[in-house]
Amino acid sequence: MSSRRTAVVVGPLVAASFSAMLILSGTAGAEDGGPASSEGGKAVDEAPSGVKLTTLLPEKISVDNGSKKTAITATVKNEGSKDSGKIRLLVVGFDGLVVKNVEGCSAIPENGLPEGSNSGFACPVDNLAAGKSKSYAVDATYDLSKAGKICLPVQTSDGKKTFWQQGPVPFGTTNPSPDAPATPLLLGTDNKPVSPGGKKSPGGKELAETGPARDLLPLGAAGASLLAAGAAGMWWSSRRVPGRQEG
DSSP: OOHHHHHHHHHHHHHHHHHHHHHHHHEEEEEEEEEEOOOTEEEEEEOTTTEEEEEEEEEEEETTTTTTTEEEEEEEOOOSOOOOOOOEEEEEETTTEEEEEEEOEEEEEEGGTTTTTTEEEEEEEEEOOOOEEEEEEEEEETTSOOEEEEEEEETTTTTOOOEEEEEEEEEEEOOOOTTSEEEEEETTTOOOOOOOOOBBOOTTOOOOOHHHHHHHOOOOOOOHHHHHHHTTTTTTTTSOOOOOOOO
């Protein structure tokens, strides 16, 4: 009898726990998922012989519709056969995507940010061995009434050369869901906000339409501008970004 009573009690508890897990997973809205991708990436300056640097971003992130918070994992990888030497990874936000913090990295001063960006962090990497990668936890906010882009350049530690640059590449959705707890966004997708008079956000505020011709720097032009700046070694060559060296 006692075992039967236990089973009767445990059953509802398990069901309740499972339901709670479903609710939490649906409202968290700040976890990235899916495979990582180098979409929007391009080699710029020639890397040292045997060194091949790339970056990766998650193919999918989720934005909490209430707090606007999201989390992104930024990864730098050495796919070559030799160690990279001292390099740095930059994490830069554009338009509706604002980078709030990158674990282990230092904020780039406002006068050191690339043109058109709103935020950025510099992550010093002492050395990346051949075949190894290093990932950084990125805390950000995303204003879903706008488009949002992110950029990951990989440079020499002094910023004079840019070996690789991913982006500015957009995260977005063509099917907004302002009434849901969270909105999933896909890498490489231009965000299409809710048009005026459409659905409202949880706080009752309409999400305005943001036309690419009106408010946004076209992705191709922005990318070309940043790539050109990186190739010329002009981004941060005249401004040292204070950073905490990793051991």
